[in-house]
Amino acid sequence: MLKEFADYITYALLKLEPTSHLGDALNFFIYDTLKIFLLLSTIVYGVAVIRAYFPPEKTKRILSHKREFIGNTMAALLGIVTPFCSCSAVPLFIGFVEAGVPLGVTFSFLISSPMVNEIALIMLWGLFGWKIALIYTGTGVVLAIVSGIVIGKLKMEKYVQDYVWEIKAGAGDIVPTSFREKLVYARDYTAELLKRIWPYVIIGIAVGGIVHGYIPTDFVVKYAGRDNPFAVLVAVLIGIPLYSNAAGMIPVVQALVGKGMAMGTVLAFMMSVTAISFPEAVILKNVLKMRLIYTFFGIVAVGIIIVGYLFNFIL
Amino acid sequence: MEIKVLGPGCVNCHKMEAMAKQAVTELGIEANIEKITDIGQIAMHGILSTPGLIVNGKIRHSGKPLPSLEKVKELIKSEA
Incomplete structure (x- = not known):
């Protein structure tokens, strides 16, 4: 029709x-x-x-005192459906920690929430097919689970700003809402x-059309195509300081794929832009000490690089 | 009545504050509207996504999208 x-x-x-x-x-x-x-x-x-049905206030209760792995898995999955906005990252972090959500589980949520969501899923599905969409979502969730478990294992609680542990949230009951x-x-x-x-x-769709028809692919293919073993590494490193939400990445992703960059390299770039960024580090500085921020970024970056190479290998 | 608007100062937080004020005026009730911008304080009130609206100690709204002015009036009236 x-x-x-x-x-x-x-x-x-x-x-x-x-x-x-x-x-x-x-x-x-x-x-x-x-x-x-x-x-x-x-x-x-x-x-x-x-x-x-899952406002963050409820998510935090679900995740409170959950065990490693099960907690990380639930956190990564809840991250998909729980609304997240970087301006709320700090109260969210404090709320989780204060409610007894383990640090590693909190990170699983913080990683999955901005990176994996229904918008990324639909756009990738619409533009590149359901396989790419599912691979992105699946590896995004696994990455969030594994990174959270690693951070939990490192026992980095002392690198959370001290005042966070002293906050005691009031009762703060949410009034339940009707189905309507x-x-x-x-x-x-x-x-x-x-x-x-x-x-x-x-713009994403238009760029896709234009790039498809009119722009030569030699340039990108030469520097960031399949044959360059460093392409993923460089793409992820460039993506770390940058920030955009999943929707904003779509035109860029379209253009890069259209110009011949390997799919795994592009997806890894998209993950590193959405999951970690310089502005996020500045925001997280309110609740985390630098050492934990570096560790968090390092683990996620390494994970994304592995995922990128894996994609290029299997796709 | 105690009304608290919680948010670090984003655009939506200002909108929420303006709506709360207007709702109180339109309803013609006595209310003390307090704006809370400190992140620690916000978390202490149990708000995890901003802006938050607390009426007489109960969280009536948190996060985006913002409720309509009518909805805010309703939320406030139910506590009056």
Whole structure:
């Protein structure tokens, strides 16, 4: 049905030749845009309904005093559905630690939350197919679990700022919401999210079309293609200080893949940009001592580099 | 009535404060609105995602998206 609609607009309404470059590109653009927005609005809404059942205040209770591994796994999975915004990272961290969530488990959550979410899943699915989307999500979750376990094993509690341990949260009961209110929340959430990310999505799709048709691939292939063993390493190192959310990364990812960068290198770059960044380090400085921040970044970076090489090997 | 708006100072936190003030004015009730910006203090109130709205000690809202003005009025009225 979407295909017919795109055909109708390009060939009947605008009278473009199906064989022309422009007609083909525009048809592709309209079809992709419709498909991705349809996917985005339905899946984001669905996830938002689930999300309404897991506000961070509840997540922290679920994870409190959980054991290693099980706790890390739950934290990484809850990270997918729990809303996360870097401006809330500090109160979130304090709240978790104060509620007795082990440090390693808290990190599993902090790693998975910004990196793995339904937007990344849908966009990768829409642009590169479900295999790539699932591989990204799966390895993202595993990376969050493993990094959290390693940080937990290192016993770095003393590198959390001292005042964090002294905070005692008040009762702070959340008033439960009705199912109806959850649906309103889901609707508002979806509307707000689409309003925020639609330019990235459109640019991402457009860039994909343009790069696909018009830009030579020699340059990127020469320096960051499959044959360069350092490509993943360099991409991850460049990505560490930078920050963007998953939606903002999509146009970049599209362009790089279109220009011939290996998929594993691109996904590793996307992970390192979304998961760790210089601004995040500055924010975390409020609750963590530098040693723990370095350790956290180091472990995640090494994990992402391994994942990148693994991707390039299997894809 | 005690109303607390909690947030480190992001755009949404200011919006939430403005809405709380307007809701109180429109409802014509006596309320003390306190703005809490210290991160430690925010966490101590049990808020994990900002902005937060606490009415008479109960967390009535936390995080994004913001509730509508009507919703804020409702939340405040239910405690009045």
